[in-house]
Amino acid sequence: MENKSRVNEFLLHGFPDTEELRIVHIIVFLIIYLVALIENFIIITVIIYSHQLHSPMYFFLVNLSLQDLGSISVTVPKSMLNSLMNTEAISYSGCLCQVFFLVFFMLSHFFLLGVMAYDRYIAICNPLHYETILRKTVCIQMATSVWMGGLFYAILYTGNLFTVNFGSRIINQFFCEISQLLKISCCDSYGAVVWALTFGSTLAFFYFAVITFSYVQIFREVLRIRSTHGKHKAFSTCLPHLVVICLFLISGNFAYLRPISSSPSSSDILVSMFYCVVPPVMNPLIYTMRNKEFKMAFRKLIINISFKNLPQISQFV
Secondary structure (H helix, E strand, O other): OOOHHHOOEEEEOOOOOOHHHHHHHHHHHHHHHHHHHHHHHHHHHHHHHOHHHOOHHHHHHHHHHHHHHHHHHHHHHHHHHHHHOOOOEEEHHHHHHHHHHHHHHHHHHHHHHHHHHHHHHHHHHOHHHHHHHOOHHHHHHHHHHHHHHHHHHHHHHHHHHOOOOEOOOEEOOOOOOHHHHHHHEOOOOOHHHHHHHHHHHHHHHHHHHHHHHHHHHHHHHHHHOOOHHHHHHHHHHHHHHHHHHHHHHHHHHHHHHOOOOOOOOHHHHHHHHHHHOHHHHHHHHHHHOOOHHHHHHHHHHHHHHHHHHHHHHHHOO
């Protein structure tokens, strides 16, 4: 058994090391990463420059896009770089940094989904006091609490991970996944990590209960609306957020509650991609695909940019 002090690096055995598959891996991950970057940067830019979108819902959506950019940037670039350089190595400190930032962005993402559920609850169940309750200062405080909550738990978990002894340095994933790290850790050294996971799971359970309560109240209020147009409008603002919550929770639970295989498995890679790589690509589409307000703001921004550049183009004609 290797002692933690002698484990200076880990080997990420996520993908087969054949030349053809490495090229496919780089191309697929590059496309996914660029699409996620473009989608989320468009959302952030449109919301910042469109005054009609300066509302609590879109303010929280900007924070969600920042978290999506952060979470996908933690894992995908390193995986592409390893394939490009034909190596599987990641340093011990690099692995812990991956864990820290992944936990930070994932937990803050989960906390933000709860805040966004509260935003929809106030908007539908108490619309007359919406602007009074969710003032600018309150929204900033809530967003700050979300980021600080994720940071606190990331520090707590990663700090406990420093105490773990690892019996192997082979990780059967394309990034330093928590479940895989626990699998190769020595049984007598990860008690503190299990405690941190238990604390986080308990917190997540109560937080999920709050989200569920909010949506029970929301749907009860929506069903009381008599007009079909009013129901459709209410559902159109809630369903995208509910889909994002389900995507995040189902993929995360499936990844961490299923039994861990003893050997590398393609299903392990697909599940990890589903909760780690797919949401940053899908979330922008889910929120904007049927959002007429955002589409109008996007078109208006494109037109304004085109007209500003028109005089500069005419000088060269």
